[in-house]
Amino acid sequence: DVKVTQSSRYLVKRTGEKVFLECVQDMDHENMFWYRQDPGLGLRLIYFSYDVKMKEKGDIPEGYSVSREKKERFSLILESASTNQTSMYLCASSLPRGFSYEQYFGPGTRLTVT
C-alpha cells in the first residue's frame, strides 16, 4: 500500500514565524503535491514537484516555498506565517506521466496561525 505521511496532524504557530510542513512517501513516486483546503473554496494546488530539486507553482503559490532534496520528501515552507494561511494542508504523491497518475494523499495538517 502507498503511504504518504505528514509530520504533524495539528500545528499552532504565531504570525511571522517560519513554518515547515513535511511530507514523506514510501512508494518511490516522482510527483509530489501540496494543496490547501478551505471551506467554500475546496482544494487548491500550492506547488508541485515532478522530480528531485524540480518544482512548479500551482494556483496559489504566494507566501509559500517548497523544497525537494530527496525523492521521498517534499517540504512546504511558510516564510512568514500569516493568519490567512490558517488552513488544512494536504500532501499527495503520484507516478509520472505514462502511468496511472492516481494521486495518494496524506492525512493532512491542520495549521492555525494566531
Add this chain to the structure above:
Amino acid sequence: KQEVTQIPAALSVPEGENLVLNCSFTDSAIYNLQWFRQDPGKGLTSLLLIQSSQREQTSGRLNASLDKSSGRSTLYIAASQPGDSATYLCAVTGANSKLTFGKGITLSVRP
C-alpha cells in the same frame, strides 16, 4: 481553465437507498478522473480512478462512469449505509498532471 462542478453540495438519504453523485467538468482534455472520499478532519481516500479511455470502474458497491465528450461523471453507490456518510470529491487530471477538484458533495445516510 478547467472547472469541476459537483451539485448539490449536500445530500441526505435514508439507509438502503441507491444513489448517484454527479460531477461535471468544462475541458474534456483530461488524462483521468478520480473520485475521493473525505471524512471530517481527515485526508482524502481514493475510491476509483477512471482513465480517459475507459467508460467505468467498479469497486464493491461503488460504480463510477465517465463520459468525456459531455464532460460528465457519476458515482453510483448501491444500498447506502450510515458508514458511507462523508464528503465525496471528484477531480480530473489534466495533461500537466495537475488535479482540479470539485468542491465535493457532503453525503449523510440516515439510519
